[in-house]
Amino acid sequence: MTDQLLDQALVEEATKKSGLVWVRGLHVQGDGMSDGMPSQALWHVWHDGAVCLVGDGPGEQPLPGLVDGGGAVVTVRSKDKGGRLVSWSAKVVELAPGSEEWDAAVAELKGKRLNAPDGEAMPGRWARECRVLRLEPTGETASLPEGSLSAPPxxxxxxxxxxxxxxxxxxxxxxxRRA
Structure with a gap:
């Protein structure tokens, strides 16, 4: 029980402090989860116990492999040193535009979005053209792997x-030259 609480605290604190997380979507197959896309760096906010993301629209980050009801693995890096701190499993939940959860998540995301082309009109554009996702921790953390896991871009x-x-x-x- 104590280890589970410590893992939960590590996930929350590390993810709150990191402005960038590495996310790998998992596909659901008949026999369970399998690896999906490669990990991708995504900006996010930690809100109400989960990572909130916006993307898949013009001018926003792509969210490949992240589907409503699917799974994901989130790897959090140290803000100071850039090394891996923790990897945790998440359930992907797509928020419906205009819902109370969507409004709360968008209010947080709007404050963290850098260089937005449309300023105050951004939430309306997100509602029309983008997806807002919550990556809710499942309580499972993965042990850190051996080696760098480097891969070609x-x-x-x-x-x-x-x-x-x-x-x-x-x-x-x-x-x-002077004339």
Whole structure:
């Protein structure tokens, strides 16, 4: 009983303090849960005993593999050092727009959303175009794995900046000659 209370306190405190969690959705199959998508970094808020997320809409974070009634594994990192602190199992609950739970979660998420393009109109856009999810802890924590679990990055259309042409510094910094 004491270990369970300590695990619950660790999950809550670590998740509250971390602005970013790694979430891996689990698919439900006939014989139980199986691994779904790879883990993905998501911003969140801790509200009313669960992680609240918004996404799957234009300009918002994608939430692949997270389906209502499904499961997820949440890994929380240290805000100071960036290392894994705890991994815990969660039940995914999609909140209905306009419900009391949705309004409370959106009020918390709105305060933490950085660089929103639409400011005060954001909750209306979320209601029309996005999903708001709660990841409710099931009480199960996983032991930390051995090794780094590093994996190659997921494929993306994002690109890095191209190298500057070799002659550019000469053009930018050449001294003007007096006539």
């Amino acid at each position: 997921l494929a993306t259309s994002a690109t890095t900046r191209q190298a500057a042409p070799a002659g550019l510094p000469r053009l930018l910094f050449k001294k003007r």
